[in-house]
Amino acid sequence: MDVIEELGNYSVDISKTIEExxxxxxxxxxQEASIYLTKAGGKMLRPALTLITSEAVGGSRDNSLKSAAAIELIHTFSLIHDDIMDDDDMRRGKPAVHKVWDENVAILAGDTLFSKAFEIIMNSDPEKNTPTQLSQTLATVADACVKICEGQASDMSFEDRYDVSEEEYLDMIFKKTGALIAAASKAGAIMGGANQEVIDAMYDYGRLIGLAFQIQDDYLDLASDEETLGKPIGSDIAKGKMTIIAIKALAASEGEDNKKLLEILKDDNNSQEDIDVALDLFNKYGAIEYAKNVALENVTSAKKLLEILPDSESKQMLFDLADFVLERHS
Amino acid sequence: MDVIEELGNYSVDISKTIEExxxxxxxxxxQEASIYLTKAGGKMLRPALTLITSEAVGGSRDNSLKSAAAIELIHTFSLIHDDIMDDDDMRRGKPAVHKVWDENVAILAGDTLFSKAFEIIMNSDPEKNTPTQLSQTLATVADACVKICEGQASDMSFEDRYDVSEEEYLDMIFKKTGALIAAASKAGAIMGGANQEVIDAMYDYGRLIGLAFQIQDDYLDLASDEETLGKPIGSDIAKGKMTIIAIKALAASEGEDNKKLLEILKDDNNSQEDIDVALDLFNKYGAIEYAKNVALENVTSAKKLLEILPDSESKQMLFDLADFVLERHS
Structure with a gap:
């Protein structure tokens, strides 16, 4: 089956709710600046995860539609603010919000989506969700928001550091990427009426595929091809980014190799030759293979957590989504 | 009594909660960038209002302490982001967050406070507040946040407009300033256990003193003295700001007077003489007196709403706070 196509089925309802x-x-x-990026063709992975999880625990899509929309708005808010901070001009193939309008409007559009997200959860149908479910979902989303900010701050603080440990890196990507994906599946479980054990398992499922998702990003930067990826291979090396691969290679190498790798990562004007040297060193120390394995382990653990759910089409979707994280090429 | 001193009694508990x-x-x-402005000696008007209202409806200070802290964080978040957008370098007598750090850190510190605010409300003691109270408070705060963003966007859109109506102006200041003050007193009423009629009255009380607060700001810009105000008299005229006073004078004047006033407001390089001419025109058309009266009417209406409460020291504080809005000179 085609996961992207299946996600599309869910995204119709989500887009309609967001638009309303x-x-x-x-x-x-x-209004225009706030809506703009929500219509730019995102995969809607996070909100779909909320709906699928809600169904998988025995709830309905209706129970969690507002929460799903809210989670997509939180994701969009973070993209808008991140693009300002990282000075990224393009997003989803279109000019970033701060380029179409200006930074002030982009700050405000992000803040508005953030506020709306919390308002939307509160607008959930009181006949479908109890106040306790609403409170739990809000707490989950608020917790993810704090983590997103902390993750972005950590990511920014890594920019001039070349001694980042794997533990620090994993904590950063959990906060920056994993926490909202975890919140998405947890919110679905809460709104779908699951018990605490299932809710916790669904949070961990989201956390694990979120980590795998980010590690796969690091992997694809080196293992994909430019046309598929939409950007040059090895761009993380050129930027001197501390990915799990760079961290592993630095930790495993010594002497000249270590010195050379550090030199390339610190250099702001790498040649293609430099990037190839770094790639060879990554391979020599098994760093690319290592990253691939860490991602695979996370996905395997995530799928194991799904055993707690009764068999259903939605459960199968959660399996397929976990696999999709590693199968995607861009 | 000294209202500022009374507020100080409340601010100790609030500051402690925020710090924790x-x-x-x-x-x-x-963490440092997020905490910085919360320790810069704000009056804590909004969170104190939450605590006082909670007491005034028969609840305790403990019931609403977390919500009060959250509301102060929402206020602080909006100041940090507004200062970036308005390019204001100073806040509470100290360099703004984006000046001490940079714009990226300031965006992120604002986002963090925003996220924390929602998290803190969820951390309220479940033995002191029901899930319904928590949900209602969260909805109130989220609604205020959307309005703050909308108000700031309106304010920015007024910058090149000289045909702003009084209605548009009042809507803008309600959203930008009144909505969070209204949310502060409403949250206190909810968490203190008031019935819906009292909750609604307390929202309106906050809304009205919030409007009066902003109108008094416009008035003080012309009626105070430079030393007390901490900035030159007539700075709103120099900036061409559409205050209620400028809007009234433009609406009431015709011919040469109207033309002259418009000219001064549009001019980016006003002399002291220009500002004096505008001041004379404001007086000639009764615009300053008009603003003073609108503020007074709002405060009078706000105090009338307090009749719904049983007599208590806290009720008296709410009376005094309403009066203080007009008595303050800076």
């Missing part, structure tokens, strides 16, 4: 909820924002330019 | 809740933020520089 954002349609009352005034003034107009704030 | 923010102490676990990592990495360090994000």
């Amino acid at each position: 909820e954002l349609s009352c924002i005034v003034p107009n330019n704030l | 809740e923010l102490s676990c933020i990592v990495p360090n520089n994000l």
Whole structure:
């Protein structure tokens, strides 16, 4: 089956809910800037995960639709603010919000989506969700938001550091990427009426595939091809980014190899030759294979957690989504 | 009595709660940037209002302490982001967050406080607050956050407009300033266990004193003296700001007077003489007196709403706070 196609089935309902909820924002330019990126063709992985999990624990799609939309808005808010901070001009193949409008409007559009997300969860149908479910979901989303900020701050603080440990790296990507994916599956479990044991398992499932998702990103930067990836191979090396692969290779190498690798990572003007040397060193010390294995272990553990659920089409979707994280090429 | 001194009694508990809740933020520089402005000696008007209202409806200070802290963090978040957008270098007599650190850290510190605010409300003692109270408070705060963003966007959109109506202006200041003050008193009423009628009255009380607060700001810009105000008299005229006073004078004047006033407001390089001419025109058309009266009417209406409460020291504090809005000189 085609996971992207299946996600598309869910994304119709999510997009409709988001559009409805954002349609009352005034003034107009704030509404447009807030809506813009939500219509730019994202995969809607996170909100779909919420809906699928809700179904998988025996709830309905309706129970968690508002929470799903809210989680997508939190994701969009973080993309808008991250693009300002990272000075990224493009997002989802379109100019970033701060390029179409300006930084002030982009800050405000992000803040608005953030606020709306919490408002939308509160607008969940009280006949479908108990106040306790609402509170638990809000706490889950708020916790993920704090972690997203902390993760982004850590990521920024790694920029001039070349002694980042694997533990620090994993903590950073859990906060920056994993926490919201974990919140997405947990929110689905809560709103779908699962018990605490299942809710906790669904959080861990999301956390593990979130980690694998980010590690796969690091892997694809080296293992994909430029056309598929939409950016040059080895761009993380050129930027001197401390990925799990760079961290592993630095930790495993000594002497000249270690010195050379550090030199390339610190250099702001790498040649293609430099990047190839770094790639060879990554391979020599098994760092690429290592990253691939860590991602695979996370996905395997995530799938094992699904054993707690009764068999269903939705459960199968959660399996397939976990596999998809490693199968994707871009 | 001295209202500022009374607020000080409440601010000790609030500051302690804020400090505790923010102490676990990592990495360090994000924690420092997030805490910085909360320790810069704000009046803590909003969170004190939450505590006082909670007491006034028969609840305890403990019931609403977390919500009060959260509301102060929402206020602080909006100040940090506003200062970036308005390019204001100073806040509470200290360099703004984006000046001490940089814009990226300031965006992220604001986002962190925003996230923490929602998390803190969820951390309220479940033995003191029901899930329904928590949900209602969260909905109130989320609604205020959306309005703050909308109000800031409106305010920015007014910058090149000289045809802003009084209605548009009042809507803008309600969203930008009134909504969070209204949320503060409403949250206190909810957490203190008030019935819906009292909750609604307390929201309106906050809304009205919030409007009066902002109108008094416009008034003080012209009626105070430079030393007390800490900035030159007539700075809103120099900036061409559409305050209620400028809007009234433009609406009431015709011919040469109207033309002259418009000219001064549009001019980016006003002389002291220009500002004096505008001041004379404001007086000639009764615009300053008009603003003073609108503020007074709001405060009078706000105090009338307090009749729904049983007599108590806390009720008296709410009266005094309403009066203080007009009595303050800076």
